[in-house]
Amino acid sequence: MTSSAQTRDCVAAEQEDDNPIEEILLHAFPNPERVGCPPPETMRALGERRIGRDDPAWDHIWHCSPCFADFKTIRDARLAEIEGAERTARRKRTASIWAAVVVGFACILVIVLFTANRVRGTAIIAVDLTNEGVVRGLGEDDTANGRVLATLPRKLDELHVTLPLFSHPGRYVLAILKSRSESTAIALGSATTTGTDKKIAVVVTFDLSSAKPGRYYLGMRREEQGQEQAAYYYPVLISGG
Ligand SMILES: [Zn+2]
Incomplete structure (x- = not known):
């Protein structure tokens, strides 16, 4: 290997501003008269690697300090451009990796929440008592013919109960009862009504996850300044499974 070839390799390997050989x-080869210097187009082509290293001009720049200075300026500009492009690409890659990580975590979160909700098993049940009357609740006939107003899964049930027409707004106590007696309640809750005259509703949550399947009553009573109002009972079914 010739000494100039070795120098070239060193330059190629390091290509740094503080390279001592550069x-x-x-400074080692001053050429104020610019004897034998290739034209600027050739210098540019060398710096931009558009002509091969077998070109005679390539050998010249290692023995001519002003030409080497010109070459170095052009080459360093090209390397800075490449480095900038690489940095941009790296940034883009990093950004897309982060985007993928974020999307991945979001998917996992959705799955976890979905699964947790299924395990916890909150069921939203609409119970419409609009036309059931406020006078007495359902009569014995209705109970006897097996009619139920709602089927409640054995889960955490969120009941959205639309009260019978002309019900009074206010605070209501609701219960799931084995029979028409409040002492047999297996779940109890209370809520304040929302809505207007035509559609007054209460939302109450019952944990029925350990209830035995079977027929029950949804009991409902309005609380009024500590006074107990009459209770109404509506047959419901707690489904198994
Ligand atoms: Zn020269």
């Missing part, structure tokens, strides 16, 4: 080359 520092020497910049």
Whole structure:
């Protein structure tokens, strides 16, 4: 390997501003008369690697400090451009990796929440008592013919109960009862009504996850300044499974 070839390899390997060999080359071969210097187009082509290293001009720049200075300026600009492009690409790659990580975590979160909700098993049940009357609740006939107003899964049930027409707004106590007696309640809740005259509703949550399947009553009573109002009972079914 010739010494100039070795120098070239060193330059190629390091290509740094503080390269001591390049520092020497910049000053070791002054050529104020610019004897034998290739034209600027050739220098540019060399710096941009558009012509091969077998070109005679390539050998010249290692023995001519002003030409090496010109070459170095052009080459460093090209390397800075490549480095900038690489940095941009790296940034883009990093950004897309982060985007993928975020999307991945979001998917996992959705799955976890979905699964948790299924395990916890909150069921939203609409119970419409609009036309059931406020006078007495359902009569014995209705109970006897097996009619139920709602089927409640054995879960955490969120009941959205639309009260019978002309019900009074206010605070209501609701219960799931084995029979028409409040002492047999297996779940109890209370809520304040929302809505207007035509559609007054209460939302109450019952944990029925350990209830035995079977027929029950949804009991409902309005609380009024500590006074107990009459209770109404509506047959419901707690489904198994
Ligand atoms: Zn020269």
